[in-house]
Amino acid sequence: MKNILFIVGSLREGSFNKQMATAAEQALAGKATVSYLDWKDVPVFSQDLEVPTPAPVAAVREAIQAADAIWIFSPVYNFSIPGSVKNLLDWASRALDLSDTTGASALQDKVSTVSLVANGGHEQAAEVYRNLMPFIRTKFVDQITTSRVNDSAWVDGAFVPSEEVLADLNKQAEALLEALN
Template sequence: MAGIEIAVIVGSLRKDSFNRKLATGLAKLAPADFAFRQLRIDDLPLYNQDDDGNPAESVQRLKSEIRAAQGLLFVTPEYNRSFPGVLKNAIDHASRPYGKSAFPGKPAGVIGVSVGAIGTALAQQHLRNVLAYLDVPTLAQPEAFVQAKDGLFDADGGIGPAGREFLQGWMDRYVAWVRRHAG
């Protein structure tokens, strides 16, 4: 399979987001036939079912980008023991109205980074529950609860020595998962 496009949805809007850095660094660990595209979610209106018949242009764009991709990568921080509202809002838009979800069958990976010792474990578990309902086959193992430490990122925006071996292993499993399910 050549030219595999991955839609990357980062659950943080912060300018210097660790999770955006992680998404960028992970893409550098993937094989050359994988292209990672970070999708924009900061311009989406709050989800309102009244708008299902006439979605905003930003919502239409998001759904189109997800549909065009062969796989999904969710990179999320943890806020209050769950994933952020901005990510939930994007998922709600892309999965609605009922019967017109952009997600079914798209293989996904879920990962995140935090300064806390358990990384984004609870956020990832909540997100996996939502993705299971949306018929998104999600890589189960290895789980990756990444702690932001010195050396995690290198000066070029890649994964530094502190996490390279582990995250390369995660990426290799994710790539195999997408190849198995995207065909």
């Protein structure tokens, strides 16, 4: 079975994107194993911190390298990707051997995809990911699932994906697995 690493772009307890990831996990049930990246301790990127590699960054790189694919579940902040997610991707996209800064990164040729949960700006954020992910040398599966946050979630904290969103997650899971074959 293939190993899919989920990166939840919101570190908030009860994150709607984490809840979307749980729905995607169901779409992969019996087809792939899923793990979640712990990246809350990754520092803000600075070349001054690259050597020696900070332990949280080394752990992130190892988790990415051990996975067959990554699936990012991202909020949309100001019609773009969250700065924290961009920071994580900046660290992960740096060359593993800094004596050759054009060399392979942890993300090198990694199959990737993205899903977005937000109340607006999906198209703009999706376009940022469509440009960024191939640039950082991932094999991007452009089958992006998007969802608005259901109104009741703002009161009770429970994100409820629509049947259409669940169908889209299933299509995205199949496209991701197909890209791995």
